[in-house]
Amino acid sequence: MTGAEDRTETVCRVCGFEGEVFWEGGWPNEAAICPCCGNEPDVGDAGVMGLRNYRGYWVGQGAPWSSPSAERRHKHRGWDLLEQMRNIPPQWR
Ligand SMILES: [Zn+2]
Structure with missing residues (x-):
């Protein structure tokens, strides 16, 4: 296991x-930054409350993509925020 x-x-x-x-x-990959919400993995993310705060803030802003080129690519394929959010592992929701 x-x-x-x-x-x-x-x-x-x-x-x-x-x-x-x-x-x-x-461990967080410090080189990574989410092209969608702009979150950088951080040990602070280990707490679900921090994640919920960030997510709530981000969605409250209209869920802006941090990478315009990634946004174009995904929206072209019919990107759907709610569908994407279903990928969030249950423990981080
Ligand atoms: Zn993200």
Whole structure:
């Protein structure tokens, strides 16, 4: 069995965006920044309350993408925020 510490997370804990390595071996990948919500993985994210605060703030701003080119690519494919948010692992919702 693999512990949570060994897992690589490729889904943003805040917005559910998939495609970057955000966490590896229980540590934040400091080079990663979510092209969608702009969250940088941080040990502070280990608490679900902080994530909920950030997510609430971000959605309250209209859920702006931090990367315009990624936004164009995804919106072109019919990106849907609520659908993406279903990717958020249950423990971070
Ligand atoms: Zn995100």
